[in-house]
Amino acid sequence: MASSRFCEVQQAPPIEVFAVSKAFTDSTHEKKVNLSVGAYRTDEGKPWVLPVVRKVEQELAADNTLNHEYLPILGLEAFSTAAAKMLLGATHPAITGGRVTAVQTLSGTGGLRVAAEFLGRVLKYNTAYHSAPTWGNHNLIFKQAGFTNIAPYRYWDGGKRGLNFDGMIEDLSNAPENSVIILHACAHNPTGVDPTQEQWKKIADVMEKRKLFPLFDSAYQGFASGDLDNDAWAVRYFAERGFEMMGTQSFSKNFGLYNERIGNLMVVVKDTACIVPMKSQLTLLVRGSYSNPPCHGARIVSRVLNDPALFEEWKGCIRTMSGRIIEMRKGLRERLEKLGTPGTWDHITAQIGMFSFTGLTAAQAKHIADKYHIFLLSSGRINMCGITTGNIDHVAEAINDAVCNITN
Amino acid sequence: MALTPVRTINNLIKNTTPSLYHVAARANSWWSGVEMGPPDAILGVTEAFKRDTNPKKMNLGVGAYRDDSGKPFVLPSVRKAEELILSQKLDKEYLPISGNAEFCKKAIGLALGDDHPALTDGLNVTVQGISGTGALRIGSTFLSKFFPGPKTVWLPAPTWGNHVPIFKHVNMDVQQYRYYDPNTCGFNFTGALEDIRKIPENSLIMLHACAHNPTGVDPKDEHWDELSKVIKERKLLPFFDMAYQGFASGDVAKDAYAVRKFLADGHKICLSQSFSKNMGLYGERAGAFSIICNDKDEAARVLSQVKILIRPLYSNPPLHGSRIVATILNTPELHSIWLNDVKGIIFPSSKQFNMAERCEGHNFSLFLNSSIWLNDVKGMADRIIAMRSKLKANLEKEGSVRNWTHITEQIGMFCFTGMTPQQVEKLTKEHSVYLTKDGRISVAGIASTNVDYLAHAMHQVTK
Numbered sequence: 019m020a021s022s023r024f025c026e027v028q029q030a031p032p033i034e035v036f037a038v039s040k041a042f043t044d045s046t047h048e049k050k051v052n053l054s055v056g057a058y059r060t061d062e063g064k065p066w067v068l069p070v071v072r073k074v075e076q077e078l079a080a081d082n083t084l085n086h087e088y089l090p091i092l093g094l095e096a097f098s099t100a101a102a103k104m105l106l107g108a109t110h111p112a113i114t115g116g117r118v119t120a121v122q123t124l125s126g127t128g129g130l131r132v133a134a135e136f137l138g139r140v141l142k143y144n145t146a147y148h149s150a151p152t153w154g155n156h157n158l159i160f161k162q163a164g165f166t167n168i169a170p171y172r173y174w175d176g177g178k179r180g181l182n183f184d185g186m187i188e189d190l191s192n193a194p195e196n197s198v199i200i201l202h203a204c205a206h207n208p209t210g211v212d213p214t215q216e217q218w219k220k221i222a223d224v225m226e227k228r229k230l231f232p233l234f235d236s237a238y239q240g241f242a243s244g245d246l247d248n249d250a251w252a253v254r255y256f257a258e259r260g261f262e263m264m265g266t267q268s269f270s271k272n273f274g275l276y277n278e279r280i281g282n283l284m285v286v287v288k289d290t291a292c293i294v295p296m297k298s299q300l301t302l303l304v305r306g307s308y309s310n311p312p313c314h315g316a317r318i319v320s321r322v323l324n325d326p327a328l329f330e331e332w333k334g335c336i337r338t339m340s341g342r343i344i345e346m347r348k349g350l351r352e353r354l355e356k357l358g359t360p361g362t363w364d365h366i367t368a369q370i371g372m373f374s375f376t377g378l379t380a381a382q383a384k385h386i387a388d389k390y391h392i393f394l395l396s397s398g399r400i401n402m403c404g405i406t407t408g409n410i411d412h413v414a415e416a417i418n419d420a421v422c423n424i425t426n
Numbered sequence: 427m428a429l430t431p432v433r434t435i436n437n438l439i440k441n442t443t444p445s446l447y448h449v450a451a452r453a454n455s456w457w458s459g460v461e462m463g464p465p466d467a468i469l470g471v472t473e474a475f476k477r478d479t480n481p482k483k484m485n486l487g488v489g490a491y492r493d494d495s496g497k498p499f500v501l502p503s504v505r506k507a508e509e510l511i512l513s514q515k516l517d518k519e520y521l522p523i524s525g526n527a528e529f530c531k532k533a534i535g536l537a538l539g540d541d542h543p544a545l546t547d548g549l550n551v552t553v554q555g556i557s558g559t560g561a562l563r564i565g566s567t568f569l570s571k572f573f574p575g576p577k578t579v580w581l582p583a584p585t586w587g588n589h590v591p592i593f594k595h596v597n598m599d600v601q602q603y604r605y606y607d608p609n610t611c612g613f614n615f616t617g618a619l620e621d622i623r624k625i626p627e628n629s630l631i632m633l634h635a636c637a638h639n640p641t642g643v644d645p646k647d648e649h650w651d652e653l654s655k656v657i658k659e660r661k662l663l664p665f666f667d668m669a670y671q672g673f674a675s676g677d678v679a680k681d682a683y684a685v686r687k688f689l690a691d692g693h694k695i696c697l698s699q700s701f702s703k704n705m706g707l708y709g710e711r712a713g714a715f716s717i718i719c720n721d722k723d724e725a726a727r728v729l730s731q732v733k734i735l736i737r738p739l740y741s742n743p744p745l746h747g748s749r750i751v752a753t754i755l756n757t758p759e760l761h762s763i764w765l766n767d768v769k770g771i772i773f774p775s776s777k778q779f780n781m782a783e784r785c786e787g788h789n790f791s792l793f794l795n796s797s798i799w800l801n802d803v804k805g806m807a808d809r810i811i812a813m814r815s816k817l818k819a820n821l822e823k824e825g826s827v828r829n830w831t832h833i834t835e836q837i838g839m840f841c842f843t844g845m846t847p848q849q850v851e852k853l854t855k856e857h858s859v860y861l862t863k864d865g866r867i868s869v870a871g872i873a874s875t876n877v878d879y880l881a882h883a884m885h886q887v888t889k
Contacts, residue, residue: 124740306591
């Protein structure tokens with residue numbers, strides 16, 4: 019029997035976040051806690067399908083005029099337009115000036131991939147920078163899209179558990195022209211540390227001077243502070259400054275539509291004449307990758323964004339989710355300070371969004387998993403949503419134990 | 427807000443010399459070098475169709491099924507499955523990278539037979555893809571990285587246009603083997619064998635499992651048997667694209683003959699499946715990509731690498747469509763209804779039988795035994811076969827002396843009419859009938875109300 023073509027295929031390394039989540043699922047410990055994968059949980063530790071989403075799904079199902087026909091290659095236009103307006107604000111000069119175009123994508127990942135393919139294949143850029151650290155998939159996406167030079171810019175300051183602003187500015191100042199700079203619009207993943215408005219202004223100064231290309235990854239609009247406009251400040255500021263830029267949007271978290279893969283790629287241009295050729299090139303990229311995007315999630319989001327009453331209802335849901343997270347941040351910090359856990363813990367409440375870079379080491383994370391069956395990433399990142407009033411004491415105790423007793 | 431220097435200059439130019447402003451704006455822009463891309467041959471046809479104001483216009487371009495009123499058809503089995511799913515109030519958590527496990531199991535089970543030894547032995551890697559295109563792209567990406575043979579795919583001539591970019595985007599080469607014989611409007615069996623015999627050993631060959639797109643020309647079973655032998659002799663890796671299982675003949679097993687024969691003959695195939703057509707789930711993007719491996723260990727290794735490639739594409743696939751497919755294939759009553767939907771006659775509008783009754787267990791044996799009741803799948807295939815017959819008959823009635831037997835001999839959604847690009851252009855310009863330049867029509871787009879109009883128009887441009 020001829021040996022197989024694929025016998026040389028090596029086992030690939032597991033992707034950490036899914037491996038850790040699996041370890042949680044496999045664990046039979048009654049007090050286990052999953053602080054790894056980034057998905058919202060209620061205070062009962064359950065996934066939450068937003069009531070407004072269930073309502074809209076019922077409406078869609080009852081609507082016999084709807085069918086399952088192909089969407090256009092670039093997706094549902096009503097969705098994309100509304101999503102872009104949500105990010106930039108409906109009255110933003112770029113929008114009213116017709117200088118914004120947007121296409122539906124396979125959630126945030128899909129948007130980043132289409133953006134990277136366009137920037138790489140059509141504009142022939144080959145250099146991209148991402149924050150150190152960043153979401154694990156950023157690097158892989160740009161690599162697969164053909165970027166040959168992918169480098170980090172300093173971001174997380176482990177010492178002060180905040181932003182290494184000077185390091186970031188220095189690295190951006192040294193980036194070559196036409197480098198694509200991946201920026202987290204808000205609620206930085208994994209650190210939870212966002213630049214202040216003053217810092218964003220200085221970042222914009224450097225990027226303008228060095229002719230760097232801003233690519234905003236917006237996966238948490240509304241989810242961070244509870245306020246859509248607040249969370250979009252940086253993106254809107256850059257657009258107002260006159261940058262040409264791209265912004266990817268995910269509706270996985272803020273709509274709880276994780277598995278429907280609904281996202282948007284927004285482009286701001288200087289010259290409206292560029293939009294048609296650009297869309298034709300995006301069309302070719304999408305066609306050769308998946309032909310056209312799935313309609314279910316797009317319909318839900320479009321319905322909500324385009325209906326004032328549903329929109330208000332949804333904003334209420336966002337406030338619920340972000341509110342609970344902020345509560346848990348407060349509660350965790352209080353308990354750690356009460357326990358006298360060595361170190362400072364104000365970064366837990368200073369950080370924003372779903373994640374917190376606790377500062378825990380890989381060894382400490384392992385100890386917590388082994389002894390307490392509380393699962394987090396080796397980077398020390400925890401998903402605040404995994405914390406509930408029911409387990410917050412247990413989590414605080416585990417962190418305290420690890421910090422006190424595991425020093426390597 | 428204070429203007430930056432660049433904006434001041436631009437405003438000055440804009441106000442004094444508008445054309446210069448645009449040049450300056452373009453020079454300042456990142457995108458000024460972006461060339462206009464060519465319009466998509468197939469989807470561009472629909473755009474043109476939409477702009478046409480002729481009330482008699484027909485869209486025979488894109489391959490989407492239409493009922494006899496020319497309307498999109500949501501399968502009754504799909505509607506019922508959606509109701510079931512909604513009532514279960516399931517969550518919306520991320521699927522695994524490889525997708526909905528139930529869906530993957532049932533999808534490959536549909537292709538091979540649920541109890542195929544390759545499946546019971548765990549030799550298959552099956553992952554959910556963004557419909558057929560996405561499944562093919564996962565395949566091409568994996569092969570471009572891990573296929574030890576030449577990084578070239580051999581495609582039938584002609585083939586679905588999108589096959590080419592799917593492979594070219596991952597830096598693979600494309601070559602062709604003869605397939606369609608324009609003289610007979612049929613399968614060029616000798617030509618295909620000749621060309622395949624010359625393909626370098628250990629290469630990758632793509633095959634349409636059934637209902638070839640765009641020609642509608644399928645090899646007969648005996649042809650497949652011979653192709654399997656030759657492909658084995660050349661040690662080629664067969665990659666089957668199966669987008670029409672059930673939709674071609676109305677029988678899911680029959681339409682999977684080639685795939686199953688190749689497996690029986692010992693080939694370790696790659697397979698992409700689409701549920702766009704056979705379940706009418708076009709916009710929900712339900713598809714699957716499979717590789718049949720040597721053993722479980724190899725399957726595990728291959729799966730791990732496939733997942734690494736999916737993650738930077740879109741992380742994990744959309745749930746909705748896959749849930750519908752899994753529900754239908756897992757629920758015997760729905761499965762049967764679906765088979766009929768695909769094969770059979772359009773549900774009578776007399777309302778003698780309603781949905782609830784069709785699904786009630788106690789009515790079911792009556793349902794199955796009744797000759798009136800054919801399922802959704804059979805319904806679609808049969809309507810298409812009926813349209814083929816009517817078109818050919820009407821052409822003959824018009825007095826056409828051309829040979830149109832290929833219309834009824836070809837199978838599936840499409841028909842390669844044999845019309846030239848010039849005739850196609852005339853058909854569109856003068857009769858508002860929209861189709862692709864290669865003379866391909868989507869038979870699903872023909873209705874009993876306009877088949878005579880089409881026949882008349884076709885005769886006018888070909889006589």
